[in-house]
Amino acid sequence: MSLKLNVVPFVSVDSMMKLVNAIGIERFLVELAACIEADFRRWENFDKTPRVASHSAEGVIELMPTSDGEVYGFKYVNGHPKNTRDGRQTVTAFGVLADVSTGYPVLLTEMTILTALRTAAMSAVAGKYLAPKGARTMAVIGNGAQSEFQALAFKALLGVDRLRLYDIDRAASLRCARNLAGYGFDVTICSTVEDAVQGAEIVTTVTADKQNATILTDNLVGAGVFINGVGGDCPGKTELHRDILLRSGIFVEYTPQTRIEGEIQQLAPDHPVTELWEVIAGRKEGRTTEAQITLFDSVGFAIEDFSALRYVRSQLQTVPHYEELDLLADPDEPRDLFGMLLRAQAAQAA
Numbered sequence: 001m002s003l004k005l006n007v008v009p010f011v012s013v014d015s016m017m018k019l020v021n022a023i024g025i026e027r028f029l030v031e032l033a034a035c036i037e038a039d040f041r042r043w044e045n046f047d048k049t050p051r052v053a054s055h056s057a058e059g060v061i062e063l064m065p066t067s068d069g070e071v072y073g074f075k076y077v078n079g080h081p082k083n084t085r086d087g088r089q090t091v092t093a094f095g096v097l098a099d100v101s102t103g104y105p106v107l108l109t110e111m112t113i114l115t116a117l118r119t120a121a122m123s124a125v126a127g128k129y130l131a132p133k134g135a136r137t138m139a140v141i142g143n144g145a146q147s148e149f150q151a152l153a154f155k156a157l158l159g160v161d162r163l164r165l166y167d168i169d170r171a172a173s174l175r176c177a178r179n180l181a182g183y184g185f186d187v188t189i190c191s192t193v194e195d196a197v198q199g200a201e202i203v204t205t206v207t208a209d210k211q212n213a214t215i216l217t218d219n220l221v222g223a224g225v226f227i228n229g230v231g232g233d234c235p236g237k238t239e240l241h242r243d244i245l246l247r248s249g250i251f252v253e254y255t256p257q258t259r260i261e262g263e264i265q266q267l268a269p270d271h272p273v274t275e276l277w278e279v280i281a282g283r284k285e286g287r288t289t290e291a292q293i294t295l296f297d298s299v300g301f302a303i304e305d306f307s308a309l310r311y312v313r314s315q316l317q318t319v320p321h322y323e324e325l326d327l328l329a330d331p332d333e334p335r336d337l338f339g340m341l342l343r344a345q346a347a348q349a350a
């Protein structure tokens with residue numbers, strides 16, 4: 001990619017779909033997961049801050065920045081559970097990558113699809129360290145926008161090939177099953193959560209609600225299960241009964257953010273948790289016994305988006321699905337910004 005100084009590669013939704021399809025979604029998920037793991041291994045290189053959230057009655061708008069000292073990235077993302085009622089997504093996002101040495105953006109991209117991919121890749125990375133060995137069956141509670149991506153990431157990274165789907169809206173489960181036909185899953189649509197968790201070694205909860213909900217009760221979680229808790233990701237928005245947390249080994253992304261947003265907001269502020277990067281870097285243990293209940297209390301952290309942004313940027317070299325965006329003012333003489341405007345005015349008037 002060699003671009004003029006003022007031109008920023010822009011990956012639209014259309015380009016992102018072309019990029020994912022050109023690479024193949026399972027390969028994309030595996031390679032993105034490898035980027036996340038590599039960045040988690042060098043966790044200490046990154047600036048870290050809990051995301052900046054602006055809450056309202058209907059949802060949340062968040063900014064998620066980080067930098068490794070060479071490249072800076074941020075994501076704008078919203079979460080509005082009632083949006084789907086009038087045809088909008090619950091979660092939409094876009095993001096930017098910039099060169100730290102000049103401050104110039106080097107990528108602007110849609111991140112609604114990319115967030116679903118990175119969330120799923122992150123969950124499957126957690127599953128690599130926390131799920132029981134050889135797990136093949138996953139219950140997916142909540143069959144909305146994120147669900148197929150979750151299923152495919154667990155298939156691509158862990159070999160999960162049996163899905164047990166449950167959603168309060170059966171149409172959502174039917175759509176999820178239909179979308180996944182042809183990907184080699186044995187899919188069962190369940191009519192209760194109790195039914196869905198039967199025989200599942202992995203339970204993914206990915207529901208959307210703007211309140212504390214009890215998607216999983218304590219009696220539904222047997223020994224040895226890995227819970228991938230994705231939907232509880234805001235203050236006052238959780239999915240798991242507190243008693244489950246008290247029985248689980250809890251793994252988080254960035255503790256200061258997860259204390260505010262994750263399932264662990266239900267626990268004392270000093271309840272022990274392990275940051276996943278420490279497990280990936282070999283400093284702490286993941287699953288310790290076959291009987292242990294492990295929980296990935298996923299909320300989504302800026303470094304995962306950074307990994308996703310840099311993965312997409314690297315792929316544009318060989319799969320050039322992007323447009324050149326005239327985003328940055330570039331006067332011939334850098335300090336003559338006003339002169340550039342005057343010349344444009346004259347050209348418009350002519």
Ligand SMILES: NC(=O)c1ccc[n+]([C@@H]2O[C@H](COP(=O)([O-])OP(=O)(O)OC[C@H]3O[C@@H](n4cnc5c(N)ncnc54)[C@H](O)[C@@H]3O)[C@@H](O)[C@H]2O)c1
Binds near residue numbers: 145146168208213233
């Ligand atoms: N942790 C992360 O990194 C991360 C990333 C993206 C999204 N999320 C969260 O994941 C959740 C799901 O996102 P989405 O884009 O798939 O939303 P979505 O609105 O497309 O789908 C949510 C599904 O949950 C179902 N549901 C709601 N309450 C339920 C219940 N009690 N039992 C079973 N099903 C129920 C709905 O019917 C819907 O089909 C949201 O809360 C979102 O904020 C988390």
